[in-house]
Amino acid sequence: MDKLRIMSVFGTRPEAIKMCPLVKELASRPEIESLCCVTAQHRQMLDSVLEVFDLKPDWDLDIMTPRQTLSTITSKCLLGMDEAIDALKPDMILVHGDTSTTFAGALSAFYHQVPVGHVEAGLRTYDKYSPFPEEMNRKMVSAIADLYFCPTVNNRENLVKEGITKGLFVTGNTVIDALKTTVRKDYTFATEELNHLPYGEKKVILVTCHRRENYGEPMKHIMLALRQIAEQHEDVELVYPVHLSPVVREAVDKYLRGAPRVHLIDPLPADEMHNLMARCYMVMTDSGGLQEEAPALGKPVLVLRRETERPEAVAAGTVKLAGVVQDDIVTMAERLICDKAAYAKMAHAVNPYGDGNACRRIADAILWHFGRGEKPEDYLA
Ligand code: UD1
Numbered sequence: 001m002d003k004l005r006i007m008s009v010f011g012t013r014p015e016a017i018k019m020c021p022l023v024k025e026l027a028s029r030p031e032i033e034s035l036c037c038v039t040a041q042h043r044q045m046l047d048s049v050l051e052v053f054d055l056k057p058d059w060d061l062d063i064m065t066p067r068q069t070l071s072t073i074t075s076k077c078l079l080g081m082d083e084a085i086d087a088l089k090p091d092m093i094l095v096h097g098d099t100s101t102t103f104a105g106a107l108s109a110f111y112h113q114v115p116v117g118h119v120e121a122g123l124r125t126y127d128k129y130s131p132f133p134e135e136m137n138r139k140m141v142s143a144i145a146d147l148y149f150c151p152t153v154n155n156r157e158n159l160v161k162e163g164i165t166k167g168l169f170v171t172g173n174t175v176i177d178a179l180k181t182t183v184r185k186d187y188t189f190a191t192e193e194l195n196h197l198p199y200g201e202k203k204v205i206l207v208t209c210h211r212r213e214n215y216g217e218p219m220k221h222i223m224l225a226l227r228q229i230a231e232q233h234e235d236v237e238l239v240y241p242v243h244l245s246p247v248v249r250e251a252v253d254k255y256l257r258g259a260p261r262v263h264l265i266d267p268l269p270a271d272e273m274h275n276l277m278a279r280c281y282m283v284m285t286d287s288g289g290l291q292e293e294a295p296a297l298g299k300p301v302l303v304l305r306r307e308t309e310r311p312e313a314v315a316a317g318t319v320k321l322a323g324v325v326q327d328d329i330v331t332m333a334e335r336l337i338c339d340k341a342a343y344a345k346m347a348h349a350v351n352p353y354g355d356g357n358a359c360r361r362i363a364d365a366i367l368w369h370f371g372r373g374e375k376p377e378d379y380l381a
Pocket residue numbers: 012013014041042043044045046065066067068069070073098099100101132133134210211212244245246
């Protein structure tokens with residue numbers, strides 16, 4: 001029997017971190033030819049992940065331009081995907097999450113009548129503009145997909161409520177599979193500065209911020225809140241690997257640079273980031289991925305957004321929504337910095353997002369779909 005040609009498509013850092021372990025799992029199956037097409041919606045931040053996971057894509061659309069717009073990303077991906085699909089002739093295309101690459105990858109697969117598997121399916125805020133454009137991207141992919149790999153039972157329920165009842169699997173999130181390969185107790189950082197941070201002696205707070213809906217006023221509030229926290233607490237050190245987006249960098253330069261006890265550094269390779277998270281005191285972020293990783297590592301998270309599509313860790317008590325208003329953010333951070341009991345209540349490891357076997361379940365589900373294996377069991381947290 002011919003091997004199934006399963007093509008994973010991704011383009012940004014978080015997609016890559018969550019898809020590399022899956023590309024490798026698929027490659028380990030004798031029935032599958034695992035193909036990888038990157039759009040390079042991110043260039044440096046994508047290449048860094050490919051290096052960490054030692055993965056060489058079969059196809060690279062190389063679309064990134066500085067300050068790219070949503071329309072240019074989507075249209076360049078669509079045009080490039082035509083060529084990739086014609087050349088690699090996949091039996092199924094896998095896309096991940098909710099970026100513009102995800103949407104364009106799924107739409108292109110549909111145009112070529114290639115079935116689509118959606119990894120990290122079923123996340124919702126029910127607010128069209130937040131996260132923007134991700135909420136609509138993932139809804140549009142749901143309309144196209146044939147297989148839905150939901151990280152949690154809650155994600156599956158979201159899809160069922162929308163009338164999707166076939167092809168649903170609860171797999172856990174592949175990010176936990178990735179974490180299992182990167183985090184080490186005896187890890188030495190290649191970024192020398194990170195080996196010398198006062199973990200334990202001071203409160204090392206890991207910060208990231210990049211979301212489009214936070215551009216403008218919300219990002220200004222976030223930066224000023226971080227500045228205020230650093231200025232007012234001598235026992236705190238903020239470590240902030242700044243996203244390469246020029247919009248983010250401008251806000252950081254204008255409102256945060258120069259504050260005491262703030263370490264502004266370049267984006268970190270995934271293994272460095274994961275091990276830094278494992279050692280820090282707490283996390284403040286608007287990232288989706290960090291909201292999944294930090295709880296697994298027992299680190300409290302303050303989410304710098306008005307809503308979240310990841311309510312599981314909020315329910316478990318390790319993640320709180322801090323919003324995007326300076327005073328609110330400062331108040332919530334100070335509680336965790338100064339109140340030991342409040343901190344202890346949030347600092348316990350929970351794993352609502354997976355057991356590290358998501359990639360195995362997804363590969364099994366794909367084989368089952370093509371009549372070449374058993375149906376995998378659901379992941380029940
Ligand atoms: C994108 C995704 C977002 C995801 C985020 C992860 C969309 C619309 N947005 O947002 O869902 O959460 O990635 O980080 O799909 N840049 C570089 N080098 C890089 C990466 C980015 O220079 O390696 C700069 C470029 O100027 C680029 C800009 O950052 O134009 C913005 O990148 P883009 O992918 O458009 O948006 P993100 O905010 O990164």
